[in-house]
Amino acid sequence: MSMIEFHNVEKYYGDFHALHNINLTIEAGETVVLIGPSGSGKSTLIRSINGLEQIREGQLIVNGQDLADPKTDINRIRKNVGMVFQHFNLYANKSVLENIMLAPRIVLHRKEDENKKIAMEMLDRVGLADQATKMPAQLSGGQKQRIAIARSLAMRPKCLLFDEPTSALDPEMVDDVLNIMKTIARDSSMTSLVVTHEMGFAREVANRVIFMADGRIVEDDSKDKFFNGEPTNERARQFLSKILH
Amino acid sequence: MSMIEFHNVEKYYGDFHALHNINLTIEAGETVVLIGPSGSGKSTLIRSINGLEQIREGQLIVNGQDLADPKTDINRIRKNVGMVFQHFNLYANKSVLENIMLAPRIVLHRKEDENKKIAMEMLDRVGLADQATKMPAQLSGGQKQRIAIARSLAMRPKCLLFDEPTSALDPEMVDDVLNIMKTIARDSSMTSLVVTHEMGFAREVANRVIFMADGRIVEDDSKDKFFNGEPTNERARQFLSKILH
Amino acid sequence: MLNNFIAAYSPDNLRYLFGGLGITLLVSVASIIGSFIIGAILGIVRYVKFKYFSAVVGFIIDVIRNLPLILILFFIYFGLPNIGVKPEVIPAAIFAMTIFESAMLAEIVRSGIQAVDPGQMEGARANGLTYWQGLWHIVLPQALVKMIPAIVSQFISLVKDTSLATIILLPEMLYRSQIIYGQNTNYIIPMFVAIAVLYFIVCYALSVLAHYLEKRQA
């Protein structure tokens, strides 16, 4: 079964047509990188996958459930689909540990000791076990993002969405976050869809690279084709040359 | 005469010791790149050069005038020292042209027709002559930054300070800004001090690379020494390897 | 002049005036508690948008907010008996102040919630929390911290506004000062000094509290 399927999806913001006829299938275990100029609809596409944006037309099937169907319980989908944002969105009023433990406790009703064990495991995995009691405001950007990843992982999702997870970070913090993302991407049981301009990351771990422009998918290549064969789309080529300066 | 001279400068924010014993001389016409981890004091150092921050001890001589001397008219120094910020800081309530013409008019009392002529020249130089009547909010980040540079140039400064001028830009905008900065840097009558992590830029046009850590200058090399000879300081080496990933 | 002050601040007059301060504080505190609870509920109702209910509540809030408090005092004091309730002056004043201030606070609460970074709710939703869980665990606690200064300054207004209840003869501080200087012109200035100082102390203490809370939050 495919993890994510878009069939002729159309998305509007008021009158503005943000996504045009999107067709896209992502299989379980794939790591897909999504690139494109600012405003091309990358965030819109990725946010519609866990229902943060509602599509107007078409079918969007995530983990076997149709998001356009009003009977679908969006909260059930979100248990399986984690998301990491550009600005981290850590809960400002909760400690690091509480950030990680809150959703498992009140959504999955995970038992307190198990919850804590898993949370500490996740913190360990992102290399921040020693920061458990701090508040988000006391962390650097790179640390915040790693906590945000740990928070998503603690829900044990089948799929993780990343929306420019490194673009708000100081340059020397980028690597730490990318390294964690790489280990996640290599885990074949996890599907990831990543909006990023870090082409090194894409080269190293992506299966596919998708290029968007003006709300459309204009290029959908295997990694090798994209980086070696030169994209067939002219705008994608131009864009690539600019960001690889 | 040197353009900028720091002699044993100490800077505090309240109790926090932000700059430790800074000694630095920059000659007229030099292009100096300043790098270092977040919080190391790069912005503090550069901002103290045009008096946006006040130093507590030591001597800071800019264009022959001592900034620590209360008799020094800071506004006179600022006429000769332009600054370009990470977030552009264009005047949100003025059109592009007005952004450029305001300071020459009320500070230099430049005549209106000459003022306009120079402003248009500067706009031309940054490739945005056709955007003169727009408001800043209507521009992309890269365009804003180029306007900000034009605004500084219109004051005909002897020295330009750049504080991470490209780090808030979408990746595909970075090149346009860097290209303009390169032409400025190559102009031998202009002194520039640039905080940036764009090592390609540093390699191409810098005379010197300075590395800061924890409020101190820990490395001050010629470009070639820095990039080829490997910096002597361990932290600088580490940092360099991280941002050149 | 000094003699006037001494005479005006006779023990009897002072006792009487401080009694008025007591009533000012009683009415203030009771209305603060009442309006905080009601205002918070109304503010959430307004933010959350239950179809027609929120619109109706919103309209009523707007009507109350846009009327002078004096009128509301009249409506309560003279109007309630029309539906069979005959409030004494003090309960009437508390009731009127509570209604008025609840409407003001509802507005503060609504905009406080709106001021929380939308990313917080998105983070919570994406993390699997329901809308109400996100509101309760994440958004509301942060909103409360943000709106404390505005709430405290609304309470300062409330304390000051109790003086308007002289119009329904609430025997609070201003009313009592008028009774005292009504008897002797020489007491006018001493009385103004006294009540200005007393109001100032109470309100300034509150605003110092607000500043403290604001700082602690930043």
Place this chain on the structure above:
Amino acid sequence: MIHIFQDYGGTLLYGLGQTLLCSIIALICSLIIGTFFALLEESPNKFARGIARIYIEIFRNIPLLVITMFFYVVIPLYVMKMNGFTAGTIGLTLYTSAFIAETVRSGIRSVDPGQMEGARSNGLTFWQAMRYIVLPQAFRYVIPPLGNQFVNLVKNSSTLAFVGGFDLMYQGNAIASSSLETMAAYSAVGVLYLIVTMPISYYMRYLEKRLA
């Protein structure tokens, strides 16, 4: 309630006129005074900031009615003649100016500090930067809260009734006690207040949304 409008329409309109007149005068004056103190508070001069702080704290923390009564009762006794309308308008002005000072100040603060820094490093002096760059932007932020201050002014002008200011509330009291139809009279007065205040506060909310 309709017959109150029929019988006392002229009186009510006159009262409404006085209410608007004193609100507008007080708005203009308190805008000038308030902006002045806001600038003092934001100025680099410590002494000026202290003066501004004291002024603002005094008028924010004393009830409007006390300030108004002071001008109505004390000033004529010792300084100069002053009728209720004047005393009320002065009271409103001073009281409101403290709030406007706070509003304008927070407007100035909500202008990105980068604007001041950009202007300063572009060679402008502090006051030039304030005048050409920061204040014009601050006023845009400040229009909705200022509109709300105006609504408050209109509502607060009802304190003129205490000092015989011939405003809407004063006429309401007079009509209520001469017609002996208390509720009807005050309802009529309430409707007139709402006609003025509701549109303004809805418009301000719309502006607020648009600016955000």
Place this chain on the structure above:
Amino acid sequence: GSQSLASRNVLKVDQQSKTITWGVKADTRLFGLLDTKDGKIKGFEVDLARALTKQMLGSKGKAKFIQVTSSTRMPMLKNGNIDAIIATMTNTPERRKQVSFSKTYFYAGQSLLVKKGSSIKNVKDLNQQKGTVLGVVGSDSVQNVAKVAPNAKVLQLTDYAQAMTALKSVQGQALTTDNGILYGMSVQNPDYVVTGGTFVAEPYGIAVDKAQTPFLKKLNQALTELRANGQYRKILHKWFHNVKGFDYEEAAKE
């Protein structure tokens, strides 16, 4: 609302609770004035109300006092906050449309209070000099002035404490209301004098809701009894015997 009040028999209720709730003035010296020492309201009307209560309900009867001003007394009676108004209220035809009045218990007349040496000696002066005259919202005095001295400007304050303060701070040249009230003010403020005699008759009656005829009957009966047994005179004497220029017999007229 008023229906429930009309359907209620106030006399019965009061007899059961052994309490009559009176609306009295608290800002009017001699009639009803709040004493800042003990917070109690004191004056001729308060004493009279107390005596009437005993007369109507027996020796265990209690009088409860609620402060009113000229503008709040009518709505409060109509709303049932109080059972009766005994607050320097003149029995006028206009008011009789709304409430019932007892027999007259104090025969006052409208007059003027001015600063000693004022150029205004009587209503005519006021009219000619187009002066500002101060009054209190809800008193018929302000309406009378409009008729008697149409050129004078009238300024209405919320209560007599305010009006007196306004006179002192020269917001007007004269204060007008009933002579009895004005005497009370001049006792406290010797610089101010009652002048020009009375120009409108102001017989005070106790106001009761129109529907409460049994209460009114009982009240009138009690008033007659108090006049007959000398208590009325005693109370009047207690409050007015040392007021200079006050005409006893006039006031006691029925």
